[in-house]
Amino acid sequence: MSDKSSIALKDELVAVARKAGAVILDIYNRDFETLRKADRSPVTEADTAAEAVILEALARLAPDVPVVAEEQSAKDGVPVSAPKRFFLVDPLDGTKEFIARNGEFTVNIALIEDGRPVLGIVYLPATDACYAGLGGKAERRIGTGTPEAITARTMPAEGLTMAISRSHANAGEIERAKERFNIAGTIVAGSSLKFCRIAEGVADLYPRFGNTMEWDTAAGQAVLEAAGGRVETTEGAALGYGKVGFRNPHFIAYGRARA
Incomplete structure (x- = not known):
């Protein structure tokens, strides 16, 4: 994938994450039911609704790239083996935070190539903040504002x-x-x-x-x-x-x- 197409995909995935986040917030702001999966972890209709939005979008944007998604895997089982290139999706990371209504839940979409995460989107629906990483450049954007470059700090010697x-x-x-x-x-x-x-x-x-x-x-x-x-x-x-x-x-x- 060229740099230009990678950047275009990143921007498309930001839009997809924001669309899934809007679905999550709609459910977040009303009553919803909490169920338990086979491993006893919680799941809500927001998890499944957001995943449906993401899977539909990925099938349209990158139809040849397989997807491994949390709720799909809970239903059908994880694949026996992984392809060279695939998407990993957690439509609602932090379901416990969603249930607690503390706002600290995210939409996670990543592209994996040769076992490494080469593109990642982390979107916080409650604050409309989106983090993205691609090709040695990380950014944070609020809403549809201009992306701001971010960088990890050097770990301080004092602690x-x-x-x-x-x-x-x-x-x-x-x-x-x-x-x-x-x-x-x-x-x-x-x-x-x-x-x-x-x-x-x-x-x-x-x-x-x-x-x-x-x-x-x-x-x-x-x-x-x-x-x-x-x-x-x-x-x-x-x-x-x-x-x-x-x-x-x-x-x-x-x-x-x-x-």
Whole structure:
């Protein structure tokens, strides 16, 4: 894909994420029912409605590129193997935050090539803020405003700010990070917003020692890596995609390393 076509696809995906976000907000602002999937995680009509919007759009924009999406996978099972190039979609990342009505939920769309997230869109419907990462450039835009370049900050020697999950953090996870890193403070954020907080230079570190799926992390990782950060397993390998079962190992997201 040429640079020009990649940029065009990025802009198209921003529009798709905003359209899915509008559907989510419509449900968010009225009564809705919460169900449980087979793994006991919550799901609402907003998850399925937003995914339908995204899948229809991707079929039109890139009909030859397969899609692995959360709710589709919950219904039909994850693919046995991953193609060289595919989309990963989490139509409503942070369903618990959606149910709690705290605004910290996102629409995640990522393009994977050769196991790496090369394009990512993270959209926050509640604030109309959209983060995008492509080709070493990360940006943030509010509504239909002009995109603003963002970059991860160099991790400060005096101590790191750690992003922790609003709904999934546990004391053991936080203590493990504090034993390994010089943590000066913490911020709390839901969904893939934690990756974006590092990408825009507000936080430096996000350790995750619990269960996540690839669609939870791909878009956020693409944004963070485009902003100069990185995401690694606890063994120090790059967090890759298209793994058997599409389940992630434990990982740590970092800001920009000191020279």
